[in-house]
Amino acid sequence: MKNYSKYPKYYVAVDCVIFGYDIRKKLLKLLLVKRNIDPGKGSWSLAGGFVKEKESLDDAAARILRKLTGISTVLLIQSRTYGDTDRDPGARVISTSYYALTGTSEINHELVKDNGAHWRSVEDLPKLVFDHSKMVNQALHDLQNLLKTKPVGFELLxxxxxLVQLQELYEAILQVKVDKRNFRKKILSMDILEKLEEKEKQTSKKGAWYYTFKKERYDKLSMNGFSFNLDVS
Amino acid sequence: MKNYSKYPKYYVAVDCVIFGYDIRKKLLKLLLVKRNIDPGKGSWSLAGGFVKEKESLDDAAARILRKLTGISTVLLIQSRTYGDTDRDPGARVISTSYYALTGTSEINHELVKDNGAHWRSVEDLPKLVFDHSKMVNQALHDLQNLLKTKPVGFELLxxxxxLVQLQELYEAILQVKVDKRNFRKKILSMDILEKLEEKEKQTSKKGAWYYTFKKERYDKLSMNGFSFNLDVS
DNA sequence: CCAAAAGTGTTTTCTCTACACCCATGT
DNA sequence: ACATGGGTGTAGAGAAAACACTTTTGG
Structure with a gap:
């Protein structure tokens, strides 16, 4: 429009930090792709793309996530916007990073493979293109904070x-050791888990009881001022 | 550059939520301007502007803050990026909001006046243009979180x-009542304040001791694992 | 001398932490 | 019968919360 026309325009992109949790290896993973466009073609990169004319930033992030994994209903949270002038040597690109929490079961693994994407442990990441490593660090930090104050761990399971699996997830992501009894006491006292009449029998002879997250119960408690807190030591 | 040329470009802006604290009235204030460009010319608005070719987002926010207030050394923190397609009816504009904490004393009030800016209490804000009210709500929320976990209250004083003034600031921003004795116990036990040999005598006959924030002391403690916490009830 | 705001400790409650043994079952 | 991982309770320390009176001094 006329009024703005003297001002410059820039490319606007989103990049997705896609977190997944490997329940067997107890590792937090990240979905990376090989960049298929210059500059930086062939480098490891976050899944990203330019924002289209008729989509919001949030929609663009959701589209990129969907295209890569087939998932559409996950937590997808805006993290931070990166706007240094030289962050992309190809042109001035402003990029907003989002992070997603994906239960690995909902993922379309064929699609992931076809897109040339790979899961990598966050503790063993390759060099990433541009400022993508900064994006990962920031998103990981955001995730750690979120995990303490919102019941989002379940999104990754x-x-x-x-309960053992849930505890291991907290230990893996927050990088701490947690006392088993204290952890159970805390989480069970919140009354947001439901114990099922079924056991997981792969990892032990005795078997461990399955639980599910009671979302409606949590929502109701939240409305009455309850706030989730699991600032484990 | 060639490779990106098939993708669209957009205007990129920043908007500043400039917080100030009125120590006499015990109110958190916000610096608003009248928008001088269509669409929305004449509406109340945050201080904002387009990002220039050779400046980062952070630099753009700092420039806008400086132009309006004369201040250059304040906390200026990125909040969130707003990218709905129709957020600005004039054109597609992606805007990142920043919030600033300003001690009202450092402000060049002449400059503020010349720019047609006005301080308004956050509890009594006019309708703002576009999605600026959302920006304010988000920034206020961010500020409240920050205040609990980082010693930033001093930036506004x-x-x-x-100690009474500091407590009143917490009460005003967090919207809670705080027990005087418990508040003092907590903040003093952190050993980050220095008591001066001087009293404030305007507001009472007895007078209240002045304190200053010991920044170096806080930095040293932080390095040794101390973390500020004032999650007052 | 009195009004107005500043300053000060103690008790109780709750939350967090540390810690070690029994249970169930498949092989 | 034994090895493997799952499950459970309690006591002590420390932090948070509740609570009311004394001090100072300008007018």
Whole structure:
């Protein structure tokens, strides 16, 4: 429009930090792709793309996530916007990073493979293109904070999970050791988990009870001033 | 550059949520301007502007803050990026909001006046243009979180302040009532304040001791694992 | 001398932490 | 019968919350 026309325009992109959790190896993973466009073609990169004319930033992030994994209903949270002049040597590009929490079960693994994407442990990441490593660090930090104050750990686990698995997830992401009894006491006292009449029997002879997250119960409690807190030591 | 040329470009802006604290009235204030460009010319608005070719987003926010207030050394923190397609009816504009904490004393009030800016209490804001009200709400939320976990309250107070004033600031921003004895116990036990040999005598006959924030002391403690916490009830 | 705001400790409650043994079952 | 991982309770320390009176001094 006329009024703005003397001002410059820039490319606007989004980049997705896609977190997944490997329940067997107890590792937080990240979905990376090989960049298919210059500059930096062939480098490891976050899944990203330019924002289209008729889509919001949020929609662009959702589209990129969907295209790569087939998932559409996950937590997808805006993290930070990166706007240094020389962050992309190809041109001035402003990029907003989002992070996603994906239960690995909902993922379309064929699609992931076809897109040339790979899961990598966050503790063993390759060099990433541009400022993508900064994006990962920031997103990881955001995730750690979120995990302490919102019940989002369940997003990274299957529908049914054991308390041991939940604890291991907290230990893996927050990088701490947690006391088993204290952890169970805290999480169970919140009354947001439901114990099922079914056991997980792969990892032990005795078997461990499955639980599910009672979302409606949590929502109701939240409305009455309850706030989730699991600032584990 | 060649490779990106098939993708669209957009205007990129920043908007500043400039917080100030009125120590006498015990109110958190916000610096607003009248928008001088269509669309929305004449509406109340945050201080904002387009990002120039050779400046980062952070630099753009700092420039806008400086132009309006004369201040250059304040906390200026990125909040969130707003990218809905129709947020600005004039054109597609992606805008990143920043919030600033300003001690009202450092402000060049002449400059503020010349720019047609006005301080308004956050509890009594006019309708703002576009999605600027959302920006304010988000920034206020961010500020409240920050205040609990980082010693930033001092940024909004003069160099010398009394414990009563500090407590009132917390009460005003977090919207809670705080027990005087518990508040003092907590903040003093952190050993990050220095008591001066001077009293504030305007507001009472007895007078209240002035304190200053010991920044170096806080930095040293932080390095040794101390973390500020004032999650007052 | 009195009004107005500043300053000060103690008790109780709750939350956090540390810690070690029994249970169930498949092989 | 035994090895493997799952599950459980309690006591002590420390932090948070509740609570009311004394001090100072300008007018």
């Amino acid at each position: 299957p529908e049914k999970f054991t | 003069p160099e010398k302040f009394t």
